[in-house]
Amino acid sequence: MSESEVRAAVERELPGVRADLERLVRIPGIAFEGFDHSHVEGSAEAVAELVRGCGLDVKIVRSGGQPAVIGRKAALPGAPTVLLYAHHDVQPVGDLTLWESDPFEPVERDGRLYGRGAADDKAGIMAHVAALRAYGDALPVGVVLFVEGEEEYGSDSLERLLAEHRDEIASDVIVIADSTNWDIGVPALTTSLRGIVNCFVEVRTLDHAVHSGVYGGPVPDALTALARLLATLHTEAGDVAVDGLVAREGASVDYPEDRFRAEAGLAEGVSLIGTGRITERLWTKPALAVLGIDAPSTAEAPNALVPAARAKLSVRLAPGDDPKRAYAALRAHLEKHAPWGARVTVVFEHDGAPCVIDASGPMFDAARSAFRTAWDGTDPVDLGIGGSIPFIATFQEMFPRAAILVTGVEDPQARAHGPNESLHLGEFARVCLAEALLLKKVAEAGVDGR
Template identity: 45%
Template sequence: MTPEQIENAVSAQMPQAVEELKRLVAIPSVAFPGHPEEPVRAAAAMVEELLRGAGLPEVRQIPVEGSFPAVYGESPAPDGAPTVLLYAHYDVQPAGDPALWRTPPFEPTLIDGELYGRGAADDKSGVLTHILALRSFQGAFPVGIKVVVEGQEEYAGERLEAYVEKNPDLFRADAIVVADTGNPSVGDAAVTTSLRGLAAFTVEVRSLSESVHSGSFGGPAPDALAALIRMLASLHDEHGDIRVPGLPRGVFLGEGPSDEEFRAVAGVLDGVALTGSGSLADRLWASYAITITGLDVPTVKGAINAVQSVARARVTVRVPPAGDPGVAAKDVVEHLRQAAPWGVRVEVTDQVLGSGYLADTGGRARAALNRAMERAFGKAPRDIGAGGSIPLVATLIRQFPAAEILLYGAEDDGAAIHAPNERLVVDELQRAATAEALFLLDYGTL
């Protein structure tokens, strides 16, 4: 095939692909505990259907212990051609408060070329990026193809990773494409060369055998919620820099967003300052960050006048590529224990760890991707970091140190992933899929 034929093939598929993405987004495949399992398995079945229709001779679901199945597809390499592993995930974040969504989170809605719905970008766009690219070749792939679409990336920690370690030959490849990142802005071609790792845990504070009346006992009775607030507040100084010993600020050797760009994309309110010090690239991609992502406390609505006996928080630590998530979690937990007032009891549970990643950018596959993205986007891609984590990447690096790992995708910083009103720009999906197909063609003919 020629590059022109690739471009035409992807373009012709777009109406069908948008309808398929709508079907996939409509499935609430939230793989978090407490959510129904049936939709997650329905999403796996649809991904299996899509891969079968993309021309792969072998497609199956593979069981992952303690998790949902991954969907796997394979086509052998032509003689002398390299093999490429394509990765995405079909599970999604919970929708959160439906009142914060302008359209229902699992009723995908197309508005002015943007598809709204939970998972439209993260990462069901990655699934359709692979499907569009593969279909363009009508089964005659220029390289060997392996595809793995995971079913519990958003929550489970390192479960598929354990399967990869036990079954390395199933995933062995010369290049690995991870379609679970994106560009700083729509059309601004970029390849993610740095990922922060992740350490997350739940901290519980107990001070009383049960909550008691605040009028009768308030004052001397230790309030678990107040204790937890003091502990969490101790994690940062007045500027927003981390106070935990052992978590230094790092440096990212590349260009990050301006303050104005970041404020606009993040929706920072007028008059509210950005937190921390150092460049934005340093803070976003090369340094530790600690976020309180959830609290189990009484709600304001219906609150009673009581001194609280127990309070819980979910703490997430983003870890720079060279950092150790386990050590970071230990350091933060120790800091919280030291900050706990009044002798309250502190328990830490439900810890999840994921390693970071730093790419080598000088290989044959990256050169092919650069050419493909320049043609698809009209500009050569630049290197960026990502503050998020993809636990599987570190495992793939350990298992296949000679493989090149390429991270890009159809998302952008305005896609509101993990937030209300997540959306995908349809034209960005077409550009990402075109780039992937052109990459496969180029990489197979070098």
């Protein structure tokens, strides 16, 4: 197919792709504990049906976790094979009152499709499907479609799945459609991602709650002690104060502060924290956030000293850091800074490795060319991501010869993981065209183009 034929084919398929995306968004497939996992099963079945309709051989697989979908179509002799990755599970919706519409009933407003998973990552699935439908039986490359079902919950079983199906999914190029573009109208390739360490820290000062008037003064309450402990995690300027975490210099990409403040939704008068360029603070330096605290709610709090309080901490690690070593450093810091002799207990939750991608070579040239065409001559930006996709490091280790292309379906206004998540439909159309063109250009580069 010529480039113009590919463009026309994608445009032809977009209405059906949009309708199928909306059907996927209606499935509340949340892999977190405490949710109805039958919806995750239903989501996998729906994805399998879509992939089967593209002419691929399909099966649903699992390895002790949630269901993943593998679809395969062998390459013609001499043609490369491309693995297309996405995930069909979604984040919990959180406080429903913060949503302007039902998170599982897709709604279009001002050119954006709103709904949980509309951007992260059901649009990634449908970008793959759009490219496959555009070619029909004339696919220029072999394809393996791999859509997992627990990425938002940590991909606990993914490494086992990859090992068990390694021969089936081995590819020359891996396209991971789970990142973001630089801006509306500006595509991007993600070339570095931070790692992650999540843990819980509990502070205990009493065996049981006691009267705040009778004992208050000499007896420290656990919530105050926890607050003092958490305050030690950052310097006065807001840099992470845990000794031993890696920090690197940032990329040369300029991120204007006014744009960043607007995209983050920073309240008026609130200062940015940390030092260095914004891209360094986002992409190549560690960040530490308190995600939640277990303590009596204000509505139910008696006049009693709290005996124990717990917080969930999340550390984003700079590329080059090691999650196990970073967790040991964080635990040592928390234990060392226990206020007033309080008993501090740290419990590991999960971690993931950071990664850096060498985005050079023919396959990356093919991707940049496809993006440039889809975005009407705009060059893609090589960017880092403050978030984490730990399994990319696993792909790098298992398939060291494959070119790994981390592409984006989101934009800075997508609000992935938050209320009112949405997908810019104009950008989504470009993403679909770019992926279809990418398959054509990868075929032209050939197996030796790795």
